[in-house]
Amino acid sequence: MAHTNRVRVVLGGLLAGVVINLVEYVTNGVMLKADWASAMQALGKSPEISGRMIAVFNVWGFLAGIVAVWIYAAIRPRYGAGPMTAARAGLVTWVLLIFLGNLTLSSLGIFPTRMLVIAGSVELVEMVIATIVGASIYKEEQASAVRSAAA
Numbered sequence: 705m706a707h708t709n710r711v712r713v714v715l716g717g718l719l720a721g722v723v724i725n726l727v728e729y730v731t732n733g734v735m736l737k738a739d740w741a742s743a744m745q746a747l748g749k750s751p752e753i754s755g756r757m758i759a760v761f762n763v764w765g766f767l768a769g770i771v772a773v774w775i776y777a778a779i780r781p782r783y784g785a786g787p788m789t790a791a792r793a794g795l796v797t798w799v800l801l802i803f804l805g806n807l808t809l810s811s812l813g814i815f816p817t818r819m820l821v822i823a824g825s826v827e828l829v830e831m832v833i834a835t836i837v838g839a840s841i842y843k844e845e846q847a848s849a850v851r852s853a854a855a
Contacts, residue, residue: 708777712842717770720838725765727830731823732761739819747814772797772835777842787836794835795828802827 732740733753741751776793783789806820 707845708774709843709845712844713774713777714770716773716776716838716840716842718766718838719841720769720772720834721766722769723834723837724769724830725762727826727834728761728765731826731830736819736823739816743815743819768797768801768831769834769838771801772831773838773842776835776839777844780842780844787839790836790839791832793839794832797835798828798831802831 740753744751772794775796776790779793779796780789783792802824806824809815810817810820
């Protein structure tokens with residue numbers, strides 16, 4: 705029985721995180737920048753993005769990538785290796801990290817629904833592609849290799 709290769713989960717997750725962070729920058733930092741600024745001003749917050757906020761967003765992107773590849777590794781024995789399984793893992797990650805959060809924010813009326821729908825739609829595609837990219841370098845350890853390394 706194969707074991708989860710934690711090193712490959714992290715490496716694949718970091719690669720997925722690069723994709724996530726790039727798409728997030730283009731979506732939220734360029735396309736929706738004015739919308740986010742208006743929404744933040746309406747909340748009485750500064751419309752400017754601070755370096756601390758950028759750092760937090762980037763760390764979130766890398767952690768999301770690691771979670772996505774970890775989910776891929778977890779479901780791979782059931783669905784098989786490959787891009788379709790990675791796409792499933794990306795969809796699950798999107799539901800857990802994006803959709804549910806946006807649903808909550810939308811119901812609270814904190815941010816405009818239009819903005820959340822645009823960002824969430826882009827993030828669906830982003831998360832699936834990022835997971836496929838990150839999962840492409842994932843390989844499982846074989847139990848015999850783990851046993852011989854432990855000896």
